[in-house]
Amino acid sequence: MTLLDHTHNPAARSWLASANLTGADFPIQNLPFGVIRRRGSNEAFRGAVAIGDQVLDLAALAKLGVITGAAGDALQQAAKDALNDFMAAGPDAWRTLRHALFDVLKEGGTAEQAVRSSLIAQADVEHRLPSRIGDxxxxxxxxxxxxxxxxxxxxxxxxxxxxxxxxxxxxxxxxxxxxxxxxxxxxxxxxxxxxxxxxxxxxxxxxxxxxxxxxxxxxxxxxxxxxxxxxxxxxxxxxxxxxxxxxxxxxxxxxxxxxxxxxxxxxxxxxxxxxxxxxxxxxxxxxxxxxxxxxxxxxxxxxxxxxxxxxxxxxxxxxxxxxxxxxxxxxxxxxxxxxxxxxxxxxxxxxxxxxxxxxxxxxxxxxxxxxxxxxxxxxxxxxxxxxxxxxxxxxxxxxxxxxxxxxxxxxxxxxxxxxxxxxxxxxxxxxxxxxxxx
Amino acid sequence: MTLLDHTHNPAARSWLASANLTGADFPIQNLPFGVIRRRGSNEAFRGAVAIGDQVLDLAALAKLGVITGAAGDALQQAAKDALNDFMAAGPDAWRTLRHALFDVLKEGGTAEQAVRSSLIAQADVEHRLPSRIGDxxxxxxxxxxxxxxxxxxxxxxxxxxxxxxxxxxxxxxxxxxxxxxxxxxxxxxxxxxxxxxxxxxxxxxxxxxxxxxxxxxxxxxxxxxxxxxxxxxxxxxxxxxxxxxxxxxxxxxxxxxxxxxxxxxxxxxxxxxxxxxxxxxxxxxxxxxxxxxxxxxxxxxxxxxxxxxxxxxxxxxxxxxxxxxxxxxxxxxxxxxxxxxxxxxxxxxxxxxxxxxxxxxxxxxxxxxxxxxxxxxxxxxxxxxxxxxxxxxxxxxxxxxxxxxxxxxxxxxxxxxxxxxxxxxxxxxxxxxxxxxx
The missing domain is CATH 3.90.850.10 (Fumarylacetoacetase-like, C-terminal domain)
Incomplete structure (x- = not known):
């Protein structure tokens, strides 16, 4: 069982205001994964994380190069058109990427302006199944x-x-x-x-x-x-x-x-x-x-x-x-x-x-x-x-x-x-x- | 329901002697599909058809260019590492390829020497599942x-x-x-x-x-x-x-x-x-x-x-x-x-x-x-x-x-x-x- 760490701190806040609202489903402590593209487009589907009323487009984020090392490797997996490879990577990879995403989304994070360019409003995306479900x-x-x-x-x-x-x-x-x-x-x-x-x-x-x-x-x-x-x-x-x-x-x-x-x-x-x-x-x-x-x-x-x-x-x-x-x-x-x-x-x-x-x-x-x-x-x-x-x-x-x-x-x-x-x-x-x- | 045609004629024979033996499972009237590679090799898997005590390697056959047109298109599908695309192609494609394979394997078929080069003994191949089974x-x-x-x-x-x-x-x-x-x-x-x-x-x-x-x-x-x-x-x-x-x-x-x-x-x-x-x-x-x-x-x-x-x-x-x-x-x-x-x-x-x-x-x-x-x-x-x-x-x-x-x-x-x-x-x-x- 994973232990509590700084990403669970209820006082942590994001530079994205909608993530800090009382009753929000997707504060910075959550960071759930899905697969998205712009609604009605024929863009390629790619991995994303929900934050406030936005999604963080992981394919766009990966291109920025602000997340590197093991977390960068995990980000590449999570940015694909299905999360199977990221899921296969295991708990260490999941946690490493969680911590890196927390760092770039938290209040005072250094890359805020760059990361903002990878946000899309949730209202503007469509989803498909997050993985290819074998069984x-x-x-x-x-x-x-x-x-x-x-x-x-x-x-x-x-x-x-x-x-x-x-x-x-x-x-x-x-x-x-x-x-x-x-x-x-x-x-x-x-x-x-x-x-x-x-x-x-x-x-x-x-x-x-x-x-x-x-x-x-x-x-x-x-x-x-x-x-x-x-x-x-x-x-x-x-x-x-x-x-x-x-x-x-x-x-x-x-x-x-x-x-x-x-x-x-x-x-x-x-x-x-x-x-x-x-x-x-x-x-x-x-x-x-x-x-x-x-x-x-x-x-x-x-x-x-x-x-x-x-x-x-x-x-x-x-x-x-x-x-x-x-x-x-x-x-x-x-x-x-x-x-x-x-x-x-x-x-x-x-x-x-x-x-x-x-x-x-x-x-x-x-x-x-x-x-x-x-x-x-x-x-x-x-x-x-x-x-x-x-x-x-x-x-x-x-x-x-x-x-x-x-x-x-x-x-x-x-x-x-x-x-x-x-x-x-x-x-x-x-x-x-x-x-x-x- | 498909009707009988010349490929079902019990008198039909192949130039491959083992296909004509009494009691053989795989005469020229059968032509079942599977996915193979040479046993113990790290070759790519590819589609094949059983004939007598041999398999006809469909990837090798496709390279010969002896089957063309609609049958050639079906052959390309059937030569892949799983038969899903060929299965999706439907009865007309299946039948067209069956007829073309019958033609190149039958006694007197014109391309015998070329096609022989695409045979591998059944004893020398290993199989994997013929399709990616979704459900x-x-x-x-x-x-x-x-x-x-x-x-x-x-x-x-x-x-x-x-x-x-x-x-x-x-x-x-x-x-x-x-x-x-x-x-x-x-x-x-x-x-x-x-x-x-x-x-x-x-x-x-x-x-x-x-x-x-x-x-x-x-x-x-x-x-x-x-x-x-x-x-x-x-x-x-x-x-x-x-x-x-x-x-x-x-x-x-x-x-x-x-x-x-x-x-x-x-x-x-x-x-x-x-x-x-x-x-x-x-x-x-x-x-x-x-x-x-x-x-x-x-x-x-x-x-x-x-x-x-x-x-x-x-x-x-x-x-x-x-x-x-x-x-x-x-x-x-x-x-x-x-x-x-x-x-x-x-x-x-x-x-x-x-x-x-x-x-x-x-x-x-x-x-x-x-x-x-x-x-x-x-x-x-x-x-x-x-x-x-x-x-x-x-x-x-x-x-x-x-x-x-x-x-x-x-x-x-x-x-x-x-x-x-x-x-x-x-x-x-x-x-x-x-x-x-x-």
Whole structure:
């Protein structure tokens, strides 16, 4: 686990005023990575770091020659059109570049005028996926979500016996992972209506979102060589927000016995900025497992994970209907929770993923599974909030009701870390809108 | 569906004698594609076609300039270090190149001496994966396998209600797909022993193979744009053999409710040569669904699929123990079946995969699921052959017994098409060996 250093000092300020505003997602202590170009241009995509309301164009910065040595080498990797090589470079490279970027962006930094020329307003850029995602894996690590959804499918026995013993996961579809702001069409598929004798082919009638976080793999592991838990975080580059859109009617009909497939693979959205594990150091929390519950087997347990395996990320889900947009109203907040409630840590997820020898590669994406907290208002999916579609929720602002998502509904995930004595670290937003079925 | 043409004429012969031998896997009517270099060299990998006991090095052939025009363009694509671009080029390009290769390899072809210089003995080459596999999907389309395995997990209700209504699938792990000849270590993982109160961390005690075929995606489809069944085969480049190695103790503990994960993702082996759909034209068979069983919904039904959606590929599984190798004995054949028994066709699999809008990309790999025929000796996994590990099978040659795979066991899959009035089309072999746990 990385230690606190001067880049976490909450008193540190940038010469860029928008980075110092209270409540800013991207102060100088954050420095999340993404891939950008000027909106609507045909420029080459390149790496960038968010700072205040600007992005620092790393390809332009690299040309200035103000960052040299090992940090300069890391900058060259981070400036490419995908971050895979930078992710592969490992924690020392990540930290070296973080410190160098902090130095050029801090108040009193010597190269301010030169570096200013490498800024572009966030409003003027478009993103693409930060890495070429070789494989995408989705975990299932909220016990509250597992119980809530389990009740819909298996009322007598909502939690499967394995849940408390291992971080369950399934392979997802890498090709349909899209960047925030990409809308998608309501999917068609096969569903079995209650009481019917034969399934129907339909446009999804129970469309849902899933509030998740994602994490990106840094250095990979060779096939047949598991990553021990104590080393797992050295293989994790950083985190983002992730919406694992779900067609519940299709999913529940198809998923026995081999798991979700078409119910999930039509679209998965991620936020454009990857917040590094370095930036999250002030927000690590103990991994807490109640004494009366199964304790992890030895390969899923070690002191560092127990002491600080968790991350306290505040999370919020907004639903913005066509009415909200027409009337100029803010999206209705329909859920609010924290990532700290997860039953397994991201290090445990990565260690479990490799325990049988599965090889991870730089730039691979893992989802944490839906994040639902212990109370009803903390549920990370509308199937939970509406109790399986039986109790509609009411949207603030318009008073509309929802059991599942309607065409024109946009879902906006937000995440941020805040506590006394630390600078706020924001994740920005992950947005996507449901278009009518084709 | 492609029609028969002169390249399927069983009387056609090559100037290469080994291509004309009775029982050869790679006569001039086959021409399967792979990616090779000289064994043990550090040459660049490049595309190749198998012919007799040789491979035709397509990069060397392209330099000769004997194939020009549209076929020459396709040859340039097929000569690259991965076949993705050639796969993306589509059926017309595939067929044009097939015809041109047939012309230069046939008896009396004008460029024989030049083309001979582009041959390398198969014994002298090594392969890598024929494409960069973006995503790997595994289907579950043998009703006999589903019933056999279902009995182990759910004795009362072996076949899930969805099986006869849609081709079930799950996403597999692309990073651990390896080429035939790659050995792997017995995986560790978590299992729940019968009657135990807590799971154990162990080296797999119920290691299995799965006899499957794979098919490669040619041109992809855009996200949100399903491929109709009638067009599905235009998106399929060709087929190979596939062994979906399975750790049954880990798999059965982990897979409820999200499906197989670590039980499968430690290794998946494929044969090196992709037999094109063009080469398989003489072996297409009707898609037969008994009248008293559910008939496919309209989007999974069309006349071409009914008339010739199936493929009659003969399949064999060999198990070669250390004793077989020490004594110089041939592998014991432990199963023999045909792909024609599958409950769903590859066109139905591809159409179903895209029905919700999931985008497929050139070079993606799909597995058909374990191929088990209607009788006991036709089972495509050892968990079926040994009835869940309760009835050991006896290996021909050595008389050894097996319930599951032991260290040192190599599994060799073979496939071929044969019928009166057509040239034999072989798939070669897919081999892998179990190494001891690390």
């Amino acid at each position: 995408y894996t989705d975990f299932y690590t909220s016990i509250h979500h597992a119980r809530n959804v389990g009740r819909v499918i298996r009322p007598d026995d909502p939690l499967t016996p394995n849940f408390q013993w291992l971080p369950i996961a399934y392979h997802g579809r890498a090709s349909s992972v899209v960047i925030s702001g990409t809308d998608y069409h309501r999917p068609h598929g096969q569903a079995m209506p209650p009481g019917a004798k034969a399934p129907v082919y339909n446009a999804c009638t129970r469309l849902d979102f899933e509030l998740e976080m994602g994490f990106f793999v840094g250095p990979g592991n060779a096939m047949g060589r598991p990553v021990p838990l104590a080393q797992a975080e050295q293989h994790i580059f950083g985190m983002c927000l992730l919406n694992d859109w779900s067609a519940r009617d299709h999913q529940f009909w198809e998923m026995n016995p081999l798991g979700p497939f078409l119910g999930k693979n039509f679209c998965t959205s991620i936020s454009p900025w990857i917040v590094t594990m370095d930036a999250l150091v002030p927000f690590r929390v103990a991994f807490e497992r109640p004494a009366d519950e199964p304790q992890p087997l030895a390969y899923l347990d070690e002191p560092g994970n127990r002491a600080a395996g968790g991350v306290d990320v505040q999370l919020s889900v907004g639903l913005e209907s066509e009415q909200h947009r027409t009337k100029g109203l803010a999206a209705a907040e329909i859920s609010r929770t924290s990532f700290r409630h997860q039953y397994w840590t991201i290090a445990q997820m990565l260690a479990q993923h490799t325990v049988g020898g599965c090889n991870l590669q730089p730039g691979d994406l893992c989802g944490t599974g839906t994040i639902s907290g212990p109370t009803a208002g903390e549920a990370g999916a509308i199937v939970e909030l509406s109790q399986g579609g039986t109790k509609p929720i009411t949207l603030a602002g318009t008073g509309e009701q929802r059991t599942f998502l309607l065409d024109g509904d946009a879902v906006i995930l937000r995440g941020w870390c805040e506590r006394e004595g630390a600078a706020r670290i924001g994740f920005g937003e992950c947005r996507g809108m449901v278009l009518p079925a084709v | 790997y999907t595994d289907f579950y389309t043998s009703i006999h396998h589903a019933r056999n395995v279902g009995r182990v997990i759910r004795p009362d209700d072996p076949l899930t209600p969805n099986f006869q209504w849609l081709p079930i699938a799950y996403h597999g792990r692309a990073s651990s797909v390896v080429i035939s000849g790659t050995d792997y270590h017995r995986p560790h993982g978590q299992a729940m022993p019968p009657g135990a109160k807590a799971p154990v961390y162990n080296a797999c005690t119920r290691l299995d193979f799965e006899l499957e075929m794979g098919f490669f995606v040619g041109p992809g489809n855009a996200m949100g744009r399903p491929v109709p069944l009638a067009q599905a085969e235009q998106h399929i480049f060709g087929m190979c053999l596939l062994n979906d190695w399975s750790a049954r103790d880990h798999q059965f503990w982990e897979m409820n409710p999200l499906g197989p994960f670590l039980g499968k993702n430690f290794c998946t082996s494929i044969s090196p040569w992709i037999v094109t759909m063009d080469a398989l034209v003489p072996f297409r068979v009707a898609f037969e669904r008994p009248a008293d069983e559910p008939q496919p919904l309209a989007y999974l039904d069309e006349p071409g699929n009914r008339a010739a959606g199936g493929v009659d590929v003969q399949l064999s599984v060999g198990l070669e123990s250390e004793q077989h190798r020490t004594k110089g004995l041939a592998a014991a054949e432990i199963s023999r079946t045909s792909f024609r028994h599958q409950y769903w066709t590859i066109a139905q699999m591809l159409a179903q995969h895209t029905v919700g809008g999931c985008n497929l990309q050139p070079g993606d790999l799909c597995g058909t699921g374990t191929i088990s025929g209607p009788t006991a000796g036709e089972a495509g996994a050892i968990v079926e052959l040994s009835q869940g590990g309760t009835k050991p099978i006896t290996l021909a040659g050595t008389g050894e017994q097996r319930t599951f795979l032991l260290d040192g066991d190599a599994v060799i899959l073979r496939g071929w098409c044969e019928r009166e009035g057509a040239a034999r089309i072989g798939f070669g072999e897919c081999r892998g060996m179990v190494l001891p746990a690390v």
